[in-house]
Amino acid sequence: MQFTAEQIDVDDYHAAVELFFERGWTDGLAIVPPTEELVAAMIAASGREPHEELGEVPPAQSIATIEKLAINSVMAGCRPEYFPVIIAAVEAMLEPEHNLNGVQTTTHCCVPLAIVHGPIATQLKLNAGDGVFGNGFRANGTIGRAIRLILWNLGGNIPGEVDKSTQAHPGKWSFCIAEKEEANPWEPLHVERGIGAGKNAVTVFSCEAPHSVLCYGTVKQMLASLVSSLSGLGSNNVQAMGETLVVLNPWQARQFHREGWSKPEIRVYLWEHARARLGDIREVDALGISDQFWPSWVEKDNDDYRVPITERPRNIHIVVAGGETYFAAICPGWGGLGGFAVTREIEQ
Amino acid sequence: MRVLSPVGVRRPFAEKKIDHTAAGRVIGLVNNGFGNEIAGRFFERLKELLEAKPAVNAASIWRKPVFTRPSPEALVNEVAAASQQAVVGLCA
Numbered sequence: 001m002q003f004t005a006e007q008i009d010v011d012d013y014h015a016a017v018e019l020f021f022e023r024g025w026t027d028g029l030a031i032v033p034p035t036e037e038l039v040a041a042m043i044a045a046s047g048r049e050p051h052e053e054l055g056e057v058p059p060a061q062s063i064a065t066i067e068k069l070a071i072n073s074v075m076a077g078c079r080p081e082y083f084p085v086i087i088a089a090v091e092a093m094l095e096p097e098h099n100l101n102g103v104q105t106t107t108h109c110c111v112p113l114a115i116v117h118g119p120i121a122t123q124l125k126l127n128a129g130d131g132v133f134g135n136g137f138r139a140n141g142t143i144g145r146a147i148r149l150i151l152w153n154l155g156g157n158i159p160g161e162v163d164k165s166t167q168a169h170p171g172k173w174s175f176c177i178a179e180k181e182e183a184n185p186w187e188p189l190h191v192e193r194g195i196g197a198g199k200n201a202v203t204v205f206s207c208e209a210p211h212s213v214l215c216y217g218t219v220k221q222m223l224a225s226l227v228s229s230l231s232g233l234g235s236n237n238v239q240a241m242g243e244t245l246v247v248l249n250p251w252q253a254r255q256f257h258r259e260g261w262s263k264p265e266i267r268v269y270l271w272e273h274a275r276a277r278l279g280d281i282r283e284v285d286a287l288g289i290s291d292q293f294w295p296s297w298v299e300k301d302n303d304d305y306r307v308p309i310t311e312r313p314r315n316i317h318i319v320v321a322g323g324e325t326y327f328a329a330i331c332p333g334w335g336g337l338g339g340f341a342v343t344r345e346i347e348q
Numbered sequence: 349m350r351v352l353s354p355v356g357v358r359r360p361f362a363e364k365k366i367d368h369t370a371a372g373r374v375i376g377l378v379n380n381g382f383g384n385e386i387a388g389r390f391f392e393r394l395k396e397l398l399e400a401k402p403a404v405n406a407a408s409i410w411r412k413p414v415f416t417r418p419s420p421e422a423l424v425n426e427v428a429a430a431s432q433q434a435v436v437g438l439c440a
Contacts, residue, residue, distance in 0.1 A: 006353035016351050025354050033351045062356020071354045102416035154356035288384035292414075337416040 001040045001050060005071060020075070027145070027152055027173065031075035042070035045080030046087055047348075054087070055094040058101035060156030064090055069146075072153055076146035082124060082139060084346050085202055086146045089114045092204040092342040093147075099338025103206045104157040107164045108236060110206040110334040111171040113245070114147060115319060117190035118200035120346060121178035128180035130323035132247075133210050144174030169209035177321055183250035184320040185257035192263070193343040200346040205317065206339025207245055208236075210329035215252060219259050222252060222328075223269055229330055230274035230309055233284050237309040238276045240293040240335025244309060246270070247329040249322040263318050271313040279303030293336035317341055371403040376431030378419070379411040381438025390439040 010016045016033035020026045032038070043050050043066055050067040057064050066087070073086050093100050093112055103110055116126050127137035135141065157163035165172075181188045190201035213229045215222045226246065230237070237244045246266075248256070256266060278299070281290055291300060299305040310316055322329070333339055375398055379391050391409045398407040410427055412419050415438075419427075427434050 003352055004357075007350050008353065010349050010351060012349060016349060019351070020354075033349060034354065035349060035351055039352055056359070057356065060356065061358050063359065064356070067352075068354065068356055071352045075354060099417050101418060106416065149354065153354040287382055288386070289382050289415075292383055337414065 001036070001043065003036065003039070003067060004051065004065070005067060007036075024158075025153055026075065027148060029173075032077050034071040034074040038074045039067070039070045041080045042073055042078070042083050043067065046070075046083045048087065054091055057090075057094070057151065057154035059105055059162050060154065062154040062156070064094070064150070064154055068154060069150055072149040073142075073146040076149050077138070077142040078146050079138075079142075082143050082146070084348050085114070085116055085120065085124070085143055086150070088202045088344040088346040089143075089147050089204055090150060092202060092344040095342045097340050098204065098206070098342050099340070100155070102338040103334065104151060104155050105162050105164055106334065106337070107166050108334050108337075109165050109167055109169045109208055110339050111169060111175050112147065112151075112204045112206045112339070113171065113331065114144060114176040115189065115203040115205065116143075116176065116178040116200075117181065117188050117195070117203065118198065118346070120200040120348070121181070126176075126178035128178035128321045132177045132180075132321045132323075133329070140176045140178070141174050144171075144176030147176070148172060148174060171209055179319045180250055180321045183253065185253055186263045186320075189317060189319050190343050193341070195343060195345050200348065201343050202346060203317075203341055203343040205243065205245055205331075205333065205341040207331035207333050210247065210331050213328045213330055214326055215248075215328040216326040219256055219261060222255070223266075223273070226270060226328065226330070227273045230270060230332075231276050233276055233280060235309070235332045236335035236337075237332045238307070239281060239285055239290050240337060241309065241311050241315075242293070242335040242337065243315040243317065243333045243340055245317045245319070245331040245333070247322060247331065248318060248320050249324055249328060250320055251324040252328055253320045264313070266318060267313040267316045270316050271308050271310060274309050275306035276309075277303065278305040278307050281307060311336075370398075370401070370433060372405055373432040374405050374430065375407040376427045376434035377407055377409045378427060378434055378436040379409065379438065380436050381415055381440055383411050383415055387439040
């Protein structure tokens with residue numbers, strides 16, 4: 001295979017790892033040296049041409065070729081069969097509605113979360129159960145890390161330079177989960193978003209780290225807990241709308257389903273109740289920007305108006321994942337500023 | 349062992365030669381930051397100060413629809429058509 005990337009001869013594995021540290025080509029962890037053989041195997045697994053261009057990765061605007069994506073995926077420790085997921089995730093992030101340029105440079109902590117859907121999640125042994133956002137699973141860890149290395153080496157988002165994230169969050173190392181579709185009584189997220197049932201897809205949504213929500217008991221108790229957690233005044237969603245993510249565990253999903261709740265009904269309930277008083281938002285909105293994100297139907301002169309966290313119910317995304325205990329998770333988005341969810345089918 | 353570089357390549361960018369004089373020019377001011385009241389006042393004041401200079405013909409202000417997104421092409425074209433020089437900045 002003919003490569004266009006610079007080729008560097010090194011003495012051994014350790015010399016390669018040290019070279020990547022010295023040149024600032026890694027995220028702070030050791031890498032798997034991207035040799036020609038490993039990169040060729042990665043590219044071959046995708047069935048794509050190495051020089052195919054997917055677009056430019058902001059803010060550095062380096063060209064995302066299949067070859068460069070493969071090199072970074074090898075470095076992350078991915079197996080070749082993971083590569084189609086990474087390609088689809090990059091394609092999703094480069095859609096203009098995701099506003100990757102803003103995501104990569106904002107002072108907010110949002111990070112693109114990759115949510116993998118379809119049979120491929122099981123085939124690749126992606127974790128969708130206990131500790132879904134945590135460690136211990138090669139597919140989650142390395143697919144998430146590959147996406148981050150691509151954003152690092154092609155996008156150039158170096159902390160303190162163009163990456164202005166104030167505190168960031170640990171998802172900047174790796175941020176990838178799978179939906180637990182076999183335990184999901186409803187349609188999975190990618191089907192709701194227009195991909196056929198049984199197909200493989202990835203949704204990319206830039207969001208905060210998961211916030212734990214103690215969410216147990218009756219449906220009424222669970223909804224009250226979610227409403228309270230979603231509507232805190234410090235949330236970007238409360239001050240600037242946008243989109244948000246709710247991760248219900250399979251037990252919670254079953255409880256809702258057993259009592260006749262559909263996902264759209266949960267969304268509408270959360271949208272109607274997870275609200276903040278307009279006057280209270282104005283009091284904390286020191287930047288004076290909330291008004292820009294409120295649609296015309298928000299009564300801007302009425303301090304007692306209850307402002308929803310998103311412009312419409314469908315901007316509250318719900319997935320089923322995690323272990324079967326008392327906890328749900330919410331991942332607030334960046335607000336109306338960008339990072340919106342984009343779903344792409346995975347081509348194999 | 350031979351390894352491959354993971355960093356990307358950018359498309360060549362043709363830089364235009366910039367004439368820095370403001371004499372006789374219409375200056376476009378593009379608010380690239382928070383579209384809040386403070387920024388609004390800042391840009392209005394900047395416009396006033398520029399227009400007070402005898403050499404400057406006029407100054408106009410534009411604001412991006414969403415401050416975290418790149419300017420829409422239509423806005424870039426509008427600014428380019430209406431002004432001979434543009435200053436893009438933000439007030440935080």
